[in-house]
Amino acid sequence: MINLKNVTKSYEINKNNKVTALDNINLNIKEGELVVLKGASGSGKSTILSLIAALSKPTSGEVMVDEKQISKLPDNFASIYRRDNIGFIFQKYNLIPTLSVKENILLPLVPLNPDEEDVKEKLDAVMQRFNISHKEDAIVRNLSGGEQQRVAIARANVNNPKIIIADEPTANLDEKLSIHFVEILRELKASNKTIVVATHDPIFFDLDFVDREIKVHNGKIL
Amino acid sequence: MKNKINIYLIEYAINAILRQKYKSFFVTTVFTLLTFLLTSVFFITNSIKHELDATVDALPQIIVQKIKAGRHYDIDADILDNLLEIAGVSDAVARVWGYYYFENAGVNFSVVGVDQFENQYKESFNKIVKKFDFDKLEADSSMVVGVGVKQIMLENYYTKYFNFIKPDGTLKKVTLAGVFDAQTSLESNDMIVMPKEIVREIFDIEEGKVTDIVVKVANPKEITMIASKIKQMYPDTRIVTSEDLKVSYQNIFDYKSGVFLALFIVSLFTFFIIIYDKSSGLSSEEKREIGILKAIGWKIDDVLKEKFYESFIISFFAYIFGVISAFAFVYIFQAPILRNIFVGYSQLKTTFELPFAFDVQTLFLVFFLSVPIYIAATIIPSWKVATLEADEVIR
Amino acid sequence: MNKKSKYLFYTFLTLLFLLVTEGVYLNSTKVISGESLAKKVAFVKISQLPDLAISTEATFVRHRSLGTVFSIYKDDGDLREYFPSTYAISHSHIINKKAIKIDNEK
Numbered sequence: 001m002i003n004l005k006n007v008t009k010s011y012e013i014n015k016n017n018k019v020t021a022l023d024n025i026n027l028n029i030k031e032g033e034l035v036v037l038k039g040a041s042g043s044g045k046s047t048i049l050s051l052i053a054a055l056s057k058p059t060s061g062e063v064m065v066d067e068k069q070i071s072k073l074p075d076n077f078a079s080i081y082r083r084d085n086i087g088f089i090f091q092k093y094n095l096i097p098t099l100s101v102k103e104n105i106l107l108p109l110v111p112l113n114p115d116e117e118d119v120k121e122k123l124d125a126v127m128q129r130f131n132i133s134h135k136e137d138a139i140v141r142n143l144s145g146g147e148q149q150r151v152a153i154a155r156a157n158v159n160n161p162k163i164i165i166a167d168e169p170t171a172n173l174d175e176k177l178s179i180h181f182v183e184i185l186r187e188l189k190a191s192n193k194t195i196v197v198a199t200h201d202p203i204f205f206d207l208d209f210v211d212r213e214i215k216v217h218n219g220k221i222l
Numbered sequence: 223m224k225n226k227i228n229i230y231l232i233e234y235a236i237n238a239i240l241r242q243k244y245k246s247f248f249v250t251t252v253f254t255l256l257t258f259l260l261t262s263v264f265f266i267t268n269s270i271k272h273e274l275d276a277t278v279d280a281l282p283q284i285i286v287q288k289i290k291a292g293r294h295y296d297i298d299a300d301i302l303d304n305l306l307e308i309a310g311v312s313d314a315v316a317r318v319w320g321y322y323y324f325e326n327a328g329v330n331f332s333v334v335g336v337d338q339f340e341n342q343y344k345e346s347f348n349k350i351v352k353k354f355d356f357d358k359l360e361a362d363s364s365m366v367v368g369v370g371v372k373q374i375m376l377e378n379y380y381t382k383y384f385n386f387i388k389p390d391g392t393l394k395k396v397t398l399a400g401v402f403d404a405q406t407s408l409e410s411n412d413m414i415v416m417p418k419e420i421v422r423e424i425f426d427i428e429e430g431k432v433t434d435i436v437v438k439v440a441n442p443k444e445i446t447m448i449a450s451k452i453k454q455m456y457p458d459t460r461i462v463t464s465e466d467l468k469v470s471y472q473n474i475f476d477y478k479s480g481v482f483l484a485l486f487i488v489s490l491f492t493f494f495i496i497i498y499d500k501s502s503g504l505s506s507e508e509k510r511e512i513g514i515l516k517a518i519g520w521k522i523d524d525v526l527k528e529k530f531y532e533s534f535i536i537s538f539f540a541y542i543f544g545v546i547s548a549f550a551f552v553y554i555f556q557a558p559i560l561r562n563i564f565v566g567y568s569q570l571k572t573t574f575e576l577p578f579a580f581d582v583q584t585l586f587l588v589f590f591l592s593v594p595i596y597i598a599a600t601i602i603p604s605w606k607v608a609t610l611e612a613d614e615v616i617r
Numbered sequence: 618m619n620k621k622s623k624y625l626f627y628t629f630l631t632l633l634f635l636l637v638t639e640g641v642y643l644n645s646t647k648v649i650s651g652e653s654l655a656k657k658v659a660f661v662k663i664s665q666l667p668d669l670a671i672s673t674e675a676t677f678v679r680h681r682s683l684g685t686v687f688s689i690y691k692d693d694g695d696l697r698e699y700f701p702s703t704y705a706i707s708h709s710h711i712i713n714k715k716a717i718k719i720d721n722e723k
Contacts, residue, residue, distance in 0.1 A: 050613045053517070055517055055611065055612045055613040055616075056611045056612075056613035056614070057611070075521075075522055075609065076521045076522060076523065079516060079519055079520060079521040079522070079524075080519070080521065082517065082518070082519045083518070083519025083520075084519070086519075088517055088518065090514075090517075090616075094510075094514045094517070094616065096237075096511065096514075098237070098240075098241045099237055103233075103234075103237065106230065107234075107515070107518055108518045108519050109230070110228070110230040110231055110234060110520070110524070111228070111231070111519065111520050111521065111524040113228040113229075113230060113231070119230075155518065159519070229619065229622050230619075232622050232625070233619050233621050233622050236621045236622065236625055237621065240621075270669065270671065272649075273649070273657075273669060274668070274669060276649055276654055276657060276658070277657050277658055277661040279658075280658045280661040280662045281661065281665065281667055282665050285683065287683065289685060291687075292685060292686035292687050293685060293686075293687040294685045294687070294688075317665070319666065321676050321679075329673065329674075330673055330674065330676065330679070332666065332670075332673075332679060332680065334663075334664050334665075334666060336663065343663055345659075346659040346660070346662050346663050347663065349655065349656060349659045350656045350659050350660050350663075368670070370670070370673075402660060403656050405652075405653045405656050405657070406656050406657050406659075406660040407670070408657070408669045408670060408671065409657055409660050409661055409664070409669060409670065410660050410664070410670065411670035411673070412670045412673040412679070413664060413666075413670070415663060415664065434683075436665060462682065462683060462711060466682070466711045467667050467682050469710070469711065470667070470681070470682040470709040470710065470711055471667075471682070473707065473709070473710045474681070474706060474707065475705070475706065475707060476707035479704075479707065480701075480703075480704035480705055480707060481701055481704045481705045482705070535625065538629075539628075539629070539632070542629075542632045542633065542636060543632065545636065546632065546635055546636050546639060549636075549639045549640070549643065550639065553643050553647050554643075562701075563701050563702070563704075563705045564671055564672060564702055564705050564706065565671055565672055565702060566672040566674055566675075566678070566701060566702025566703070567674060567702075568672055568673045568674045568702070569674075570670075570673045572670050572671060572673070574671070575647070576647075577647060577648060577649045578643040578644060578646075578647035578648050579648075580640065580644065
């Protein structure tokens, strides 16, 4: 389903300084797989996630999702692709702190201008699933870390995407909440979503429902 | 996706405005004040022009003045006969009028002399002067004055008559025969109308001279031609036609200079400070927000639409509120403070009501000077950020 | 429609309604009435002098349509300042008017 072919990603810091985040990598992820990308900070795992989500373009190589080349998509089509296929759980959640839980979860749906009933249905479903219904009108900045995380996960799922991407999801959580997240992940895997997690948290290693663990080091896949 | 208007986007825009409560409030307030000030000034000038236009057709068709070295001089009364001989001229009347400076009060009165035996005056006088005895005007040395003049006289203890000081130092007593209706105050407030002879006496204008000559023409289409004929006959004169007066009324306010220039420059300056602040780029927080929205599936168009709603709500609200306030300020409260720019430091104050004159052009002008520019200033920096790679912006 | 959108919509509606009401009210009460207009015209027919008595200090402002260059550049110390009205009301642009078609046939 997800195919990275000879992908290189470099960043130009200034005229004479170039940083290579990914160096000619190849990666294949099947539909329904849960893949964990292991590696230290700066190893390039977050960059792989960005490329799969079409948040950035590779310097060279191809990124294919469902036989479609997403690495060459114009900006608006990349946005549509993300909207319809990707649920991204950011490291820092990237919620709008002054909006309510409901308003934050609603955000991916806003550009679609859906019917009111449709919206209500989707929101209720996703808030119930991730156990955040009781806080639907609460302002996000007043929530605990765990609650904010559930909001972020709910937002990532509201559009029922095929691919879930999580970037260091437990970086800001304590052990209890981290375990809780792992359970949510198990649940998502059970609903046949393709999941890619980038992390250096050992809690994700050697889990029974993880299909593959891929080690990323210095921009290369080992 | 039935409706064209995306309510959710509008909601998001409102939330974005409320997120920066103080900044939004400040910008809205400044905009409202600017709109209010500009619109008020335009309303006042429009009203004055409207008042002028209401009476422009009653003005003389041709006025003949003698100008020497850029200065106005009395003209010979003899030329009247020559003017009457010009083909097309139906009437020529010599006028005697001038400004009388009343030193005690420090005011100027406009003194106009009228002929005694004109019936046309009788009808008009009775219309606009209460309890008036026209014959008295002729019989005694009497005058009819504007409300403002009457007031000044009262303040200086003159109730039934007034003593004019002639150029030779002697006094000329003139009785008060009536006061012009208050509804004509914008035209008559500082005016005194009296028989010509008395005016001559007060200003010491010799018998053979008059202040200027008013010429009436049978066919209005011939005014220009007759005017040039008169100019040919008397090259030292300035001929002012009714057309000229109309043009003069149009140009009463030169928006490129004076108080208006100062006002516009200050407004522009304030306006551009706000625009500069907006366009000098978004804060890192705002940039991140756009990055997040793009990351969760918003297109550039969606981001720009939202920014449009945001800026439109603020600027349009400020515009409407400014206009409503201006309407009330100028026409209901009669523009206190602001009207002093036009009234000046005159001691003889005219209590006039600014008439309501609805001018769509003004409203459109102020709208297009404010709303679209603010919207553009908001959208352009957002567009710059929205076209970057989302990944770059979030990190 | 959500709560906030509703508030916004009703606020704008109220403002627009206020604007229209104000306009209608002013149009019916503050416009120059027919009677008033007749009186003004009657007066101008008597005086035959142009311009309004808004600012009565400066002679060139008072009857500006008949003003001369000299009256603008007056130096008389007796006269008090009449700014700002002379900065708001500009001098008549027919001040330096010569003849209409002075280059006549010779």
